[in-house]
Amino acid sequence: xxxxATTITVYVPRDTTALALGAEQVAQALSAAxxxxxxxxxxxxxxxxxxxWLEPLVEVLTPAGRIAYGPVQATDVxxxxxxxxxxxxxxxxxxxEAGSIPYxxxxxxxxxxxxxxxxxxxLDDYRAHGGYAGLRAALPLAAVEIVAAVTAAGLRGRGGAAxxxxxxxxTVLETPAPxxxxxxxxxxxxxxxxxxxxxxxxxxxxxxEGMSIAALGVGATRGYIYLRCEYPRAREIxxxxxxxxxxxxxxxxxxxxxxxxxxxxxRLGAGAYICGEETSLLESLEGxxxxxxxxxxxxxxxxxxxxxxxxxxxxxxxxxxxxxxxxAAYYRDFGVGRSRGSLPIQLAGNxxxxxxxxxxxxxxxxxxxxxxxxxxxxxxxxxxxxxGGPLGAYWPVSKFDTPLDYEAFAxxxxxxxxGGIVVFDDSVDLAxxxxxxxxxxxxxxxxxxxxxxxxxxxxxxxxxxxxxxxQPARQESLLRDLCHTLTHGSLCALGGLxxxxxxxxxxxxxxxxxxxxxxxxxxx
Amino acid sequence: MNSSARERIAIRPEPGTDLSPAERxxxxxxxxxHRDSQGALLPVLHAIQERLAWVPSRAVPxxxxxxNLSRAEVHGVLSFYHYFRQAQPGRxxxxxxxAEACQAVGAAALEVHARRRLGVELHGCSADGRYxxxxxxxxxxxxxxPSIMIGTDVHARVTPARFDELTAQGAAxxxxxxxxxxxxxxxxxxx
Numbered sequence: 001x002x003x004x005a006t007t008i009t010v011y012v013p014r015d016t017t018a019l020a021l022g023a024e025q026v027a028q029a030l031s032a033a034x035x036x037x038x039x040x041x042x043x044x045x046x047x048x049x050x051x052x053w054l055e056p057l058v059e060v061l062t063p064a065g066r067i068a069y070g071p072v073q074a075t076d077v078x079x080x081x082x083x084x085x086x087x088x089x090x091x092x093x094x095x096x097e098a099g100s101i102p103y104x105x106x107x108x109x110x111x112x113x114x115x116x117x118x119x120x121x122x123l124d125d126y127r128a129h130g131g132y133a134g135l136r137a138a139l140p141l142a143a144v145e146i147v148a149a150v151t152a153a154g155l156r157g158r159g160g161a162a163x164x165x166x167x168x169x170x171t172v173l174e175t176p177a178p179x180x181x182x183x184x185x186x187x188x189x190x191x192x193x194x195x196x197x198x199x200x201x202x203x204x205x206x207x208x209e210g211m212s213i214a215a216l217g218v219g220a221t222r223g224y225i226y227l228r229c230e231y232p233r234a235r236e237i238x239x240x241x242x243x244x245x246x247x248x249x250x251x252x253x254x255x256x257x258x259x260x261x262x263x264x265x266x267r268l269g270a271g272a273y274i275c276g277e278e279t280s281l282l283e284s285l286e287g288x289x290x291x292x293x294x295x296x297x298x299x300x301x302x303x304x305x306x307x308x309x310x311x312x313x314x315x316x317x318x319x320x321x322x323x324x325x326x327x328a329a330y331y332r333d334f335g336v337g338r339s340r341g342s343l344p345i346q347l348a349g350n351x352x353x354x355x356x357x358x359x360x361x362x363x364x365x366x367x368x369x370x371x372x373x374x375x376x377x378x379x380x381x382x383x384x385x386x387x388g389g390p391l392g393a394y395w396p397v398s399k400f401d402t403p404l405d406y407e408a409f410a411x412x413x414x415x416x417x418x419g420g421i422v423v424f425d426d427s428v429d430l431a432x433x434x435x436x437x438x439x440x441x442x443x444x445x446x447x448x449x450x451x452x453x454x455x456x457x458x459x460x461x462x463x464x465x466x467x468x469x470x471q472p473a474r475q476e477s478l479l480r481d482l483c484h485t486l487t488h489g490s491l492c493a494l495g496g497l498x499x500x501x502x503x504x505x506x507x508x509x510x511x512x513x514x515x516x517x518x519x520x521x522x523x524x
Numbered sequence: 525m526n527s528s529a530r531e532r533i534a535i536r537p538e539p540g541t542d543l544s545p546a547e548r549x550x551x552x553x554x555x556x557x558h559r560d561s562q563g564a565l566l567p568v569l570h571a572i573q574e575r576l577a578w579v580p581s582r583a584v585p586x587x588x589x590x591x592n593l594s595r596a597e598v599h600g601v602l603s604f605y606h607y608f609r610q611a612q613p614g615r616x617x618x619x620x621x622x623a624e625a626c627q628a629v630g631a632a633a634l635e636v637h638a639r640r641r642l643g644v645e646l647h648g649c650s651a652d653g654r655y656x657x658x659x660x661x662x663x664x665x666x667x668x669x670p671s672i673m674i675g676t677d678v679h680a681r682v683t684p685a686r687f688d689e690l691t692a693q694g695a696a697x698x699x700x701x702x703x704x705x706x707x708x709x710x711x712x713x714x715x
Contacts, residue, residue, distance in 0.1 A: 017665050020680035052667040189662060191623030197664040229570070229607050230619070230663055232676035265561075268570055271607030273661060287565035288597075289604040305562060347667060349628030354667025377629065386624055390661075420666070422625045436627070440661065 007040040008086045009061035013116065015048035015201045016233045017194070022073055023056035029077035030058070039086060047202020049116030050344075050356030051103050057116075059098050062088035068098035103353060103372060108334060108360045110342045111319045112195070115202035115356070121240050123248055126205045132250070134321030138213045139258050146217035147173055150320065152328035154340030159185055159276075159313030160388065160417040160493075162339075162406045168310060171300035172218040175308040182214045182223035182262075183285065183304055183311040187269050187276040189228060190389025192420035195344040196314035198356055200227075200234040203318070204241035205250075208264060210317035212255060213324060214310050215262040223264040224304070226281050229271060238266050273390075273444035277492050278311045280446060291446045292492045313418070315344055336362035339405045349386075349422035350376045359404070366400040369423065380425040384509065386433075388417025390440050391497035393504035394430055415500065430509035431516050435463040437501040441494060451486045452495025458482060459502065466513055469520035476506065476513070540586030550575040551583050555590040564591060565601055569608055577617075578609040613656035614649040618642075618691075619673040622659045625666035630683075634670045635659075637684040641691065655691065 012018075012027040027043060034041035048055060057070035058080075067088035069080060076093065083091040095101050098116075109115075118125040126132070138146050151166025172180060184207065188196040200207060211223050227235055242264060245251045253261050272290045275281045279293035282304050303309025319341060323331045332340045339361035345368060347354045352374035359368075369375070369382060376382055384394045393414040395402075402412045409416045424433075438459035445452045459482055466475035483499035490496040506513065540548055554571035558564040568587060572579050579602055588598045602608050620638055622631055635646075642650045642657055649656045665671040668680035672687070679690060 016663075016678050017668055017680060020665050020671065020678040021668060055668075188664060191621075191662045192625040192666045193662075194664040194666055230660060230673070232673075233678075267563075267567065269607075270566060270570070270605035271660070272605050284566065285563050287563035287601070289600050348625040349666065349669070351667065390624060420625075422628055422666070424628045428628070433624070433627075436624070440623075444661070 007042050008034065009042045009044060010034075010086075011044045011046045011059040011061075011066065013048045013056060014045035014120075014233070014237075015055075015116075016197060016231070017052045018048050018055040018057070019233065021055050021071065025074035026056045026058060026072050026077060029074040030081075033077055033081040034086065037081070037086075044119050046118065047116050047120045048198060048356075049098065049104055050112065050198055050358075051101065051353070052355035053353040054095070054101070054103075057098070058085070060085060060088055064088060065097040065099070068095045068101065069093045070095065103355070103357075107358050108342050109358045110322050110331065110334065111206075111315055112199055112203070112344050112356065112358050113322070114206065115198055118203065120202050120204055120237055121244060123205065123244055123250075126203070130325055131205055131321075132209055132256070134324035135209050135212055135250075135256060137324040138216055139256060139260075141216075143173055143217055143219055146213065146324075149323060149328045150217065153323045153331040154335070154338070155316065155319055155323065155331070156339070156406065157312060158315035158319065158343070158418065160190075160415070162416070165312060165316055168300055168312070169214065169217050171298065172220070172308045172310050175301050177308050179222070179305075179307045180218055180220035181304040181307055181309040182211050182218070182220045182264075183282065183309055184211055184223070184225040184314060184317055185276065185278060185281055185311055186225050186227040186231075186234075186314050187281060188231075188314070188418070189273040189276045190391075190418050190420055192348040192386065192422035193346050193389060193418045194348070195346055195356055195419065197231055197234050199314055199318050199344070200231075201237050204238050205245065206318045206321055207238075207314055208241060208245050208251065210320035211264060212251070212262050213320050214312070214317060216255075216260060218308070218310055220310065221261045221263065223262065224285055225264065225266050226269060226275070226285055227266060228269045228275075235266070235268065242266060272446075273440075274446045274492075274494055277494065279492070281311065282309065289446070291448045292494075294491070315418075334360035336360075336403065336405050337407055339407065343404060343416070343419045345404065346418075346420045347373045347423070348420060350378055350425050351423040352377050352379075361405050362403050364401050364403050365395075365421070368404070368421065369400060373423065376423060376425040378425050378427075380427065382423055383426040383428055384424045384430060384433075386422045386424070386501065387420070388415045388500075389420055390437060391415075391493060391500055392417050392420075393500045394433060394508065395504065396508045413504070415497070429512050429516070430505040431463065431467055431512040434502045434505035434513075435460060435467070437498055437505075438463060441498040445494060449489070449491040449495060451489035452491070452498070455482055455486045455490075455495065456498065459486075459498075463502075467516035467520065469517040472513070472517045479506070539589045540583065542582055543580070543586065547576060547580060547583060548586070551586050551590070555587070559591070565593065565598065566605075569602060569605075573608060578612050580612075581610050614654050616654065616674055617656045617658055619658050619660035619663065620646075621661070621663050621665075621669065621671045623662045623666075625662070626669035626671055629669045629681075631670040634672075634682060634684060634687060638672075638687055641684075641688060 054070035059066040147169045155165040156162040275290040280290040284290040299309045344358040441456035554568045558567040588595045663671045
């Protein structure tokens with residue numbers, strides 16, 4: 001072998017999912033194996049590319065590119081090394097060049113382009129892959145031009161509400177105040193979503209850069225990232241990234257040598273789902289109970305500590321750098337209708353090939369579930385999917401041709417939300433899922449408005465009576481009436497949208513309620 | 525209740541004297557580190573819990589005094605957030621995900637198994653003081669559930685057998701260490 005003396009570069013992800021699947025043990029085994037062979041090893045702890053079904057995905061740098069192996073367990077390492085892993089040798093777990101894996105190759109990565117490719121904490125690596133080109137392009141622009149570019153790109157809030165980002169920023173820009181804030185909503189509480197986490201763990205500087213551009217765009221000098229405490233790895237990585245950015249003059253008093261100030265601080269949530277709602281998040285940042293505020297005033301006018309505040313989701317901010325690096329038109333030319341650009345979609349639950357799939361808007365659920373997802377993990381038929389988190393509708397197979405597009409989803413009676421798709425096979429009981437939706441609302445309600453606080457508990461009781469066969473027709477009409485009250489009487493989306501999973505379960509899967517009621521009647 | 529609380533203040537002008545030295549230091553250090561930041565209460569509570577593993581209710585008066593807040597405000601925040609704990613937990617906290625993506629791959633069965641295995645209800649602490657079992661609603665590992673987090677380590681695709689393995693490892697690592705008494709009040713929540 002001619003490669004004996006050269007240093008081998010190996011990539012082993014340090015993302016939460018990769019670690020949860022044993023990446024740390026794999027890294028140790030690889031180091032030990034290289035030491036035994038006397039081959040110098042450079043190990044890069046990258047983030048994840050998002051093909052979680054292949055994690056831990058080990059890559060080895062070769063003249064033919066980064067050759068990927070996965071999923072690798074520590075016990076596979078001796079065999080892999082014997083097969084010549086360090087030189088890209090053949091093995092059943094070998095997938096060829098990482099970027100050519102069909103799952104990854106066919107994606108349209110605008111926001112998560114660097115995820116898994118770079119060392120998330122290596123600023124030079126970030127810059128070498130286009131990092132900070134966006135901020136550099138934005139620095140000479142006037143604030144109005146920055147806001148105009150975001151508007152022209154057609155970017156809408158990726159947290160779920162899909163409000164046009166440019167309009168939100170313009171409101172903050174046009175509201176005069178001595179102090180304005182940029183707040184990142186990193187309280188990714190929806191089950192089935194992990195794109196925020198993946199982005200923060202795999203490309204944290206991208207978020208920092210996006211928030212910095214927002215600060216220039218609206219004239220803010222302070223920002224906060226409100227991160228959920230259930231993400232300890234993201235916390236570690238963000239903490240280190242912030243320190244590095246400060247040390248490099250990319251945060252602080254003299255942003256990239258421009259003389260402009262932007263200070264950014266990481267704050268932790270404390271396990272309250274409601275704090276993903278923007279006004280409750282602001283209350284929490286102020287050190288209070290995370291209770292929803294009345295709107296108006298909008299946060300853009302009176303937000304954090306009463307000051308004009310841009311509050312956006314992680315993916316929204318992380319989509320900003322590419323708009324300035326490549327131009328608003330470049331970004332806008334992806335997508336369909338009024339849904340421009342790309343959406344990092346998350347395939348979760350009972351799915352064979354789960355992970356992050358970033359595609360331009362317009363891709364159908366069917367393509368995602370079968371072409372990317374490969375059907376269920378259990379191999380049974382897909383019976384239902386829940387799109388958009390715990391407040392999203394449960395959809396049957398008949399709706400799988402719906403394109404991912406905010407308006408198309410709304411028209412079909414659903415919502416795209418944060419782009420999480422949870423897959424269920426035919427063993428799912430939708431009556432139980434409907435009950436859980438009410439139970440979750442009761443657990444997480446902030447308590448401020450009655451429909452949500454009381455209605456959710458009553459909802460659990462009504463569903464229990466229905467499933468127990470106690471006057472089913474009466475319970476159904478009562479539940480529908482209750483859902484109407486929640487929809488129209490709640491202060492925020494938690495109470496307002498909990499009827500989505502409940503009503504969709506009743507409408508599309510009535511047999512599950514009938515079966516439970518009939519079984520109860522037969523048993524009594 | 526009210527009158528006795530008043531008397532306490534009168535008798536004890538300096539709050540926090542009923543805390544142990546370690547608890548008192550945890551509170552004062554947390555306050556010192558965050559006093560100047562706006563909206564300091566959550567960072568302070570996090571810092572205390574990180575050090576003590578819980579936030580004793582009797583620390584509330586001192587936190588309130590130091591941050592110039594009312595005790596009601598501090599108690600209100602402490603009790604609002606699921607993550608903050610007012611009872612001493614076991615030596616390790618297991619967060620078990622109960623949310624939809626994990627439900628789709630067997631989280632409900634895992635929950636039943638975990639409760640039986642540890643002999644606890646959710647929020648409860650095992651009789652040997654080793655584990656507290658907490659529900660959590662998403663760990664962001666939704667493509668590879670069911671997920672649990674032990675300490676700050678997330679574990680993926682946790683079957684009941686894998687759960688037993690993980691908790692047995694925990695027992696081997698730190699289980700029989702003598703001298704650490706079981707918490708006086710196991711867990712909060714349901715008995």
